[in-house]
Amino acid sequence: MPVPHPLLVLIDPLARRTDGESVRIAKDVLRAGAPGMKVSLPDSPEEAARALARRGRRHPVVVGDDRALLRAVRLLHMERELPECALSVVPVGRPRSVALAGSLGVPLDAVRAARAVLDGVERRFDLLIDDSGGVVLGGLRIPPVRERTERGPLDRCRSLVRTLTRPAPDPQAPRLRVEADGVLLADLDRPVEGVSVAPGGGLADVVVRQRSAPDPVRARARTVTVSGTHFHYRADAVVSGPVHTRTWTAHPSALRLTVPADSSVPPQRSAPASS
Template identity: 65%
Template sequence: MAEVATSARSSATPDQLLVVIDPVARRADGESVRIAKDVLSAGAASTKVCLPDGPEEFARALRRRGSRRPVVVGDDRALLRAVGLLHRQRELAGCSLSVVPVGPVLGLTRALGLPSGAVAAARAVLDGTERRLDLLVDDSDGVVLGAVGIPPVTAPEGTDVGPGAPAHPWLRTCQSLVRTLASSRPARVTAALGAAGTARLRVEVDGVTLVDLDQPVEGVSVMPGAGGVAVVEVRPLSVGAEASPLTASGRTVTVSGAHFRYRADAVVSGPVGTRTWTVREGAWGLTLPTR
């Protein structure tokens, strides 16, 4: 892992930054990486730049950050990796994370409100403010920043990860489009897909059953909402007219039944027989542009 330390300089910004540049970002858009590095180095009191070659060096750089504020230059997957590492180290509560989005998968960073350009994003790191965000943590200590989907439907690259809180209208638009397309399928196609793509699951929200094993479902989504609760949507199998989704909010969501796979942000996991997600309110901090 290459490291480049810049000397301290006079600046109105007292931050000392640890800039961790993900290798995928370096390969995907080296020019944006260079611009971000230059802006950060010029604006911070001091910067230390790390160029990890893989996940182990990425983790080592974060562990050795000392008092420096970590800045990840990378895409959604790099952000998820950083949050997951800090969570497992039990250091999320005391760490404010900054991100300059660079790379092929940027749906989550866009939805969180991070600027898309390297210059604007780097300036937001220097001049922005920390916002505490909710987190979903499962019973295997995995973290979710955006959404859990069952079954793990694959979305187009670049939009496969995104927060599901009602504050993001783009998600409601996507959900509406998916439901519209599903309802407009010919009956024979719907029946065929229903036989192969439905599941029988028990979904419990704060101990209350939202749907049980006797009701086939087409899909389940679990997303961080606002105020320390998760937003749950269950789409029952429709016969004829489209069935209305079942929704609920709560701090703990348990899904159980036949072994199922699920998509948590960009990662497909399973099969599992049961999984519980719990909301951690304000569990992680992200530097966002000051409004």
Template identity: 60%
Template sequence: MAEVATFAMSDQLLVVIDPVARRTDGESVRIAKDVLSAGAATKVCLPDDPDEFARALTRRGSRRPVVVGDDRALTRAVTLLHRQRELAECVLSVVPVGAALSLAESLGVPTGAVAAARAVLDGAERRLDLLVDDSDGVVLGGLHIPPIRDPAAPAGATAVGAGAGRPWLRTCQSLVRTLVPARGDSPAASGPSRLRVEVDGATLVDLDQPVEAVSVAPGVAGVAEVEVRPLSVGAEASPLLAAGRTVTVSGAHFRYRADTEVSGPVRTRTWVVREGAWGLTVPGRT
């Protein structure tokens, strides 16, 4: 990650409010709109689906985009701008609203609606590194193999209130869960894997050594930080650590979680660090 640098903010904002944020926390959305509208000229867009979300960002013109939503909305915006080859010139702002906000918080964005909106108006641009894979996917915060289960949607979970007041429905749901494996509960998602992990062409671990987990995250000065946890037998095995600009993982078909999304299965994938590839508005120095 590069240092924070203050700069003159545009007073023309395009505020794109993710539909999930509107459904989950309408009060925080209202507060964010009020603060932003009081401090700048704003155009508010209320997309109903990912296609409308993409069109709103594409047609932003000279306005500075502000995403009101959770980590998935932030990742979606960065991915879209990257694939349009407009990410480097566009300073993105986000007001985190929703259940999953850990990524935005880890990048330095306040998770309170008022503080985040004020940072949009009075903050500074922070240039951040990005991991880009060979299918043009992006990673903002980190990737994990096997994928970490999404805490917002645990395997076997049912919708809140499903079966409330209907014991027969709960009984049927319980029976189905015992007979049908939960989606995502496959050996590839929870057991050891045999993978080759290469960092800048040097092999960190090979197929003959089972591993429990691999994690990759943007580090500092344009390198990725890699951690491999070998399968422990008896005493806990020490993690293998490396840093480099290119990371390749190959082997049996594997899935991986990149920020908020699980991808795969793939047999090989390469990630390259793009130093200072995108700008995010964060609170300025005081």
């Protein structure tokens, strides 16, 4: 049965280069269910932004990895159209590069994901939005955790040797001031092992780990501000910084995303969209 709305299919250039077969399959499935769809092949983020801005009444479908999805969400937020625009995604990329989409309940198989675009249901997800316009779907960490690439047995053995012979970590951990809705969770007088923030249940879940304390400090808040020495952070798939201060604000049910009708997603992360 054809979808009741026309589609704008934005195919990320990296997806076209890394897995053209999955892109072709996704297009074939979508075209069969939405004959009037429009396909856009942007070669840069700027071209993708222009195509998205000119979509009219078309429902945007991102074909690409987590970074492509995040760019589309941020563009819609910057245009103040995120609350009014439902979004779909067909994940295409290496397993680690589409892990965020999978965690939101989107199938990682091109056929199943494309079919979900056609006959899935809309669900709402919480977001964190920072004071520079950055968008966080899954969560963020300070300092960022470096991505690990897939390695063969010999590489894993070498990595194990390096780990066993590695010197003790630098005792000078980052000194950060962390506030949750104005409540001080950590200050500059104590080194911080790490900070994690994730959207959930309409608020931000905050965890602060300090070397001088056996248990982490936890809080739930609408706004979280981190400041201190210049720091980097990983928000979903993107490492940002260095910055001196950054504030994240929780936006409940801000993202409207199409997922399969039988998709199982954590209840604290999403809720069915209102009719």
